[in-house]
Amino acid sequence: MSKKISILSIDGGGIRGIIPAVILEHIEQNLQKKTRNQNVRLADYFDMIAGTSTGGILTCFYLHPSRLPAEKAVKLYTNNGKKIFKSKFSLLNCVSSLFIAKYSEKGLETALNDALGDCKLSQVSKHSLITAYDIVKRESVFFTVPEAQKKPDESDIYLKDVARATSAAPTYFKPASVKVGNQLHSLIDGGMFANDPSLCAMVEARKTDFEKHKHPTIKNLYIVSVGTGKISQPFDPKKASNWGIAGWASPVIDILTMASPEVVSYQLKQLFDVAGCSDYYMRLEPELCKASPAMDDITDKNIENLKDAGNQYIKQNKEKLDKIVDELLLVSD
Numbered sequence: 503m504s505k506k507i508s509i510l511s512i513d514g515g516g517i518r519g520i521i522p523a524v525i526l527e528h529i530e531q532n533l534q535k536k537t538r539n540q541n542v543r544l545a546d547y548f549d550m551i552a553g554t555s556t557g558g559i560l561t562c563f564y565l566h567p568s569r570l571p572a573e574k575a576v577k578l579y580t581n582n583g584k585k586i587f588k589s590k591f592s593l594l595n596c597v598s599s600l601f602i603a604k605y606s607e608k609g610l611e612t613a614l615n616d617a618l619g620d621c622k623l624s625q626v627s628k629h630s631l632i633t634a635y636d637i638v639k640r641e642s643v644f645f646t647v648p649e650a651q652k653k654p655d656e657s658d659i660y661l662k663d664v665a666r667a668t669s670a671a672p673t674y675f676k677p678a679s680v681k682v683g684n685q686l687h688s689l690i691d692g693g694m695f696a697n698d699p700s701l702c703a704m705v706e707a708r709k710t711d712f713e714k715h716k717h718p719t720i721k722n723l724y725i726v727s728v729g730t731g732k733i734s735q736p737f738d739p740k741k742a743s744n745w746g747i748a749g750w751a752s753p754v755i756d757i758l759t760m761a762s763p764e765v766v767s768y769q770l771k772q773l774f775d776v777a778g779c780s781d782y783y784m785r786l787e788p789e790l791c792k793a794s795p796a797m798d799d800i801t802d803k804n805i806e807n808l809k810d811a812g813n814q815y816i817k818q819n820k821e822k823l824d825k826i827v828d829e830l831l832l833v834s835d
Contacts, residue, residue: 505714506724506782506833507707510548510564511700513763514555514693515730516671516797517583520805521788522728523560523575524812525823530572532827543569547830548726549712550629552703554692556730556797558632558668562618562661565626565647570617576809578617583800585609587674603676605798607666610675614662623650624658629710631703633692634667637677642695643667643687646706656683668692673751674798698763700727701770720777724833725770726826727783731790731811733760756795763787784826788815 512522526544534542544564545551553561563575586609623630623645632645645664649657663680667689670678677688696702704725707718715722737753745753767785774783791814793799793807816823 504833506722507549507712507715507718508547508724508830508833509700509703509707509726510544510551511698511703511725511727512551512553512557512560513699513727513729514553514557514669514671514691514697514759516556516674517579517587517800517805518730518790518793518795518797518808519556519560520576520579520808521731521790521793521812521815522557522786523572523579524809525728525786525788525815526560526564527572527576528812528816529823529827529830532824533830536827536831541569544572545569545628547834548628549714550631550703550707550710552631552633552699552706553668554633554697554699555669555671557699557728558634558692559614559665561630561632562665565628565630566618566661567621567625567627578613580805580809582609582613583805586613587798587800604674607670607675607678610669611662611666614665618660618662618665621661622658623647623661623664624654626650626661629707629712631699631706632664632668633696633699633702634664634670634678634689635692635694636687636689638688642692643689644702644706648710654683656685658683671755671797673755693759693762696762696766697759698727698729698766700725701766704770720773721779721782724782724829725784726830727767727770727785729763729785729787731793731795731808732787733790733795735795759797784822786815786819786822788812 530544551561588609626647630647634643659682667678671691677690770783774780791811793811794804
């Protein structure tokens, strides 16, 4: 395989981000073994990393200039899950949940500050694409490194604020008020339009001047897209027929976050098949196994089940994951 632009894309999914974090830790460790270099990081073998929501948090983590090891990304979730998803109205009447966000943003912001510090997007050496949605301008937002470097007064932003914006899931957290350059924006979770950001990343890559390829074609791309657990739990049609606004709130978010990856995966598969390079698109879609599909189930049992789901995928897909490692080594030579 000749040199290609390698792209890592990570879906949204709340605490289910543990699953891709476990899988990507495995890939990083295998890269270290193959290169006999314990200092190797995922960002060394991906030219662009894209993420939405929890995948956006992981993207900020993997791209951090401090070269944080992937194993610490798993600990970010296991150590902070209960702080992030801590209800702010536990002593109030449950009716409050109809009028305010389910969780306080303080736990999330503290965890992101501790993990990412005061690093800015412009300080990242690799390309990025992290999604959010501006509810004032009513437009999608893509945080990319080149823009932050070229126009710092307009586009630069703290990584912790990027992570806060991309993970501001409606009903779970209030919108993120973040300063981008000299402007204050009100942003929500990018999962509202691109829970699987791999297609957005492909389009961004096509217009980017990489050192290996300028404006690469689809045949010059190698995409590894990682999901946060396939949800197959059905909705009861009899119950759904009686749902009103409140009843549909949670299911709509759930459907949005699952429908996007299904559509994007289908589209990319067709595009790569037609181009005669189907092996250049690798979609990793783990099963939840015993883990809960809820984005905010931070019980000790579920966190262990999420880690087990990641490890189970690794065990059942060793050949596929080994192939990804080998091809990353080839395309980067």
